[in-house]
Amino acid sequence: MSMTEIVYQTGDATAPSADGPAIIAHICNDLGRWGKGFVVAVSARWPEPERSYRVWHRHRGSNDFALGAVQLVQVALNLHVANMIGQHGIRSSAGSPPIRYDAVDQNLDTLADLASASKASVHMPRIGCGLAGGTWDRIEPLIHSRLSSRGITVVVYDLE
Template sequence: MSEIIYIRGDATAPSVKGVKVIAHVCNDIGGWGKGFVLAISRRWPEPEASYRAWHRERASNDFGLGAVRFVQVEKYVWVANMIGQRGTRTGSKGVPVRYEAIDTALTRLADKALELGASVHMPRIGCGRAGGKWSRVEPLIVQRLVRRGIGVTVYDHGEGQS
């Protein structure tokens, strides 16, 4: 595979065969309640519960920018909670997205996807509520995932996603 596949649809419901990892970006302050995470929570409670526990116990774990927690939600479906934004609001330090953290998280995602023999499915990560630019995120996905032979599908939201 040499490029990202773009389709319109729901990234929480990939229709391909085999193992799938649904990847998305989370903030570093424990907030879960707006954007794509709502679509995830409508389908499975485990990713939110895992994220909240990970944040709550952050003094004794790797929770922080660039970290990833993988949560198995079905036999062949995993969700990757990737910490790629600082806070939740645009302010004096700019937009919440942190491209370096997304880059680090994508490297970890690639390792897990290769271990699982999985394809990766995602919205335009870091570009919704995090305020990022796809022109900065897309090359990271190509470099970290596509060039390692991992199939990547990016979903442009249909109804009910933000």
């Protein structure tokens, strides 16, 4: 297994340029809230990820909905969206942003297993760095250690 480098490109992470199976990964909060940030673009394209996330949250007493969990939702033949719970709440408290790096690390570890199993590439915006308040210099090493080190192709998209 060889290390791959993260590919950076300008474009829309909801329209991945991939040959073969692909997973679009993004960060969700643990409050069941969906409606700001990257999820708006996801919902504009497919209803399933939001619907699945809301059901997952509604039945959280009897499933794995929690920080660190990943829900894989199929949106097309070779395309899935990974709803990853990596954000605690939606606002900063006591000076700490909602991002939870340990949860994101767990998300990415699970994502790596899912991507490997289906030989999928992974596509994402700069996860955790928008409304979650994270910094890319903390997120990028997690992507390297969990995905790139396992030879999984990762493409990070920056909008024009």
